[in-house]
Amino acid sequence: MASEYKTMKGQDFDRGAFESLLRRKVFLWQSFEPYGAVKGLFDYGPPLENLEAEVINIWRDHFIRHEKMMALKCSMLTPYEVLKTSGHVEKFADFMCKDPKTGEILRSDHLIKDVIEARLKSDKEARGEKIEETVEDPKKKKKQAKAAKGAVKLDDAVRKEYEHMLATLDDCTGDDMGALIKKHDIRSPITGNEVEPPVSVNLMFQTQIGATGKEPAFLRPETAQGQFLSFQKLLEYSDSQLPMASACIGYSFRNELSPRAGLLRVREFLMAEIEHFVDPESGKRHPKFNSVRDVKLPLLDRKTQNAGDTTPTITTIGEAVDSKLVDNETLGYFLVRIMQFMQKIGIDMTKLRFRQHMANEMAHYAVDCWDCELFSSYGWIECVGCADRSAFDLSVHEKATGTFLKVREPLKEPVKIEEWVAQLDKKKSGPKLKKNQAKVEQTLLGLSQEIKEKLSLEMEKEGKIVVAVEGVEGGKIELDKEIVSIGRETRVESMREYTPNVIEPSFGVGRILYSLMEHVYWTREGDAARSVMSFKPTVAPIKVLVVPLQKDVKFAALMAELEQRLDEEQLAYKVDQSGVSIGKRYSRNDELGIPFGITIDYESLEGKGFTLRERDSTKQVRASMDEILEAVVKMCKGKEAWEGVVKRLPVFEGKEE
Ligand SMILES: Nc1ncnc2c1ncn2[C@@H]1O[C@H](COP(=O)(O)OP(=O)(O)OP(=O)(O)O)[C@@H](O)[C@H]1O
Secondary structure, eight states, X not given: OOBSOBOTTSOBOXXXXXXXXXXXXXXXXXXXXXXXXXXXOEEEOHHHHHHHHHHHHHHIIIIIITTTOEEEOOOSEEXXXXXXXTTHHHHOEEEEEEOTTTOOEEEHHHHHHHHHHHHHHHHXXXXXXXXXXXXXXXXXXXXXXXXXXXXXXXXXXXXXXXXXXXXXXXXXXXXXXXXXXXXXTOBOTTTOOBOOOOEEEEOOXXXXXXXXXXXXXXXXXXXXXXXXXTHHHHHHHTTTOSSEEEEEEEEEEOOXXXXXXXXXXXXXXXXXXXXXXXXXXXXXXXXXXXGTTTOEEEEEOHHHHHTTOOOOEEEEHHXXXXXXXXXXXXXXXXXXXXXXXXXXXXXXXXXXXXXXXXXXXXXXXXXXXXXEEEEETTEEEEEEEEEEEETHHHHHHHHHHOOOOSEEEEEEEEEEEEEEEEEEOHHHHHHHHGGGXXXXXXXXXXXXXXXXXXXXXXXXXXXXXXXXXXXXXXXXXXXXXXXXXXXXXXXXXXXXXXXXXXXXXXXXXXXXXXXXXXXXXXXXXXXXXXXXXXXXXXXXXXXXXXXXXXXXXXXXXXXXXXXXXXXXXXXXXXXXXXXXXXXXXXXXXXXXXXXXXXXXXXHHHTTOOEEEEXXXXXXXXXXOHHHHHHHHHHHHTTSSOHHHHHHHSOEXXXXXX
16 A cells, blocks of 8 residues: 655655664664563664754754853642642643543543544445555554545545544644534544543643652653743843743653654653743744745645645745734744754654644734644654743733743833822821731732722722732721722833743753654665665764774774864764675664765775765765765765765775675
């Protein structure tokens, strides 16, 4: 059966072969394997660990250095109260359905998706239509096969309804999903049992700080809260100038209900998050927006998804922001910068799109939200979320803690403000209010203009007012005009106070790395298909393979010199001195994605230079050590392409055997 997901060379993608390469070359494995492994936890071996470091270096350069962001390292252990205030304790949850007979837990949206996809596939089979598979996960296939049980043709209207359901599933609440499960008789694909209605389950790992258990805490589910609570320090560091942005790279933890799809849904993962603080009255304009205005992006908007379509529109970000499809310049600027980052690390641009969140999918405070999704053999997967979080987080933390989390800036022109003021006569009210005096004073200060105006009329009429005061007996207190005066006053205001809004691009590094590995994987046709990982030289975990023609002590001195030079250039290299042929040595290292090979042969001993081989084309040039190293350094810095090197250095027609 043809797979919809193709390799970078247009070949059918064989997930089994790909995963076997990742295992063989120790890119990654499930953690704690000798103890039976734990779902959703992975260890990275040397190639993937180095790849991650290279990708992070580019991320730091592309965002932190280039955009002058303030890098932070915030604590992962987070007190309960912080995440209570941010809404995570109550709302950071997924819906799950229980199979009451087996006790198995199924994520509600995954359950609906799996069953409905299987029914649509079965319908296609019954109609004799070509089936394009995105799913090759054997476990999922088995589930789907069981659910489909022979090809069943659907009514046209039902088929349409199912397609619409899949396109709008992200928009569903728990109740919506419960209704869909009932209406369409969706059962556990494993047992065929009916499932219980969806219930919400919190995804955070709870723990405690200290031995007493008095300080409950969580492992953070995102890095954002630490950044918000550092706001005052950031503002001071940036000389109170907005816009300003912080960035944090660190681990987050989510107790996913059904971790699956390798690195795509795990329980501990590296995030790289940016919080860009902007004055809401600036219209969220971005000073560098004009430099990206004409860049084209594939945008899949909410309206298109609602119509059951998943084809993105290619449009310039300028047009998208002008038409308000993307809410503001800052959000638009980041979408472009995210795309440019993906391009830099070698993501296939035909496998990237931006999908707008559906109304229910967005957090209640969010203004607009776009996910950067990458296509892999698992389908389209969100790899970066880019949300406008408005002023929500700073406002709630300010309210909960009383800490000032606003910007105060001088007004260009002082303004006269006429307003209602309610004032307590401290001397006269002291004996009457006693210990309640401070509470009353606080309450009067916090009253809105409308209420103050209403109370002034009441005071004029009755000579007294009744005010609700928190913490006093009975919850109210009577105040007469002897101790309280309410009237209009004029003051001159020279400062403005406001809570900045936040645009947040949030990167899941593991999902990006996994997608990247699929995007650069292909097989070279030949006697036996050989796998290649075409990492760009800038991100490749190892840059150079050093291969002496044979095991011969005569090569030792040149090898030592070459290794020293590679070391001086800070290039990661590997030496392969094994007895197998040069061709075999190249091809097994192509699986590690090493972009360049330097061969030392007998002519090298005669001062006739070395050969430099490029992984993807297998072409070679012959040149001196200096020339070769200069070319490799430039290519690994992204300053020169192989095509340029072939033009300026003599091509070598050696055979790879
Ligand atoms: N369980 C996970 N495993 C790996 N990466 C994750 C996981 N959850 C989130 N991420 C990454 O963190 C980024 C930001 O997190 P965000 O809260 O926006 O994700 P999310 O909307 O909860 O993702 P999903 O809907 O897929 O669970 C995501 O774009 C993704 O790359």
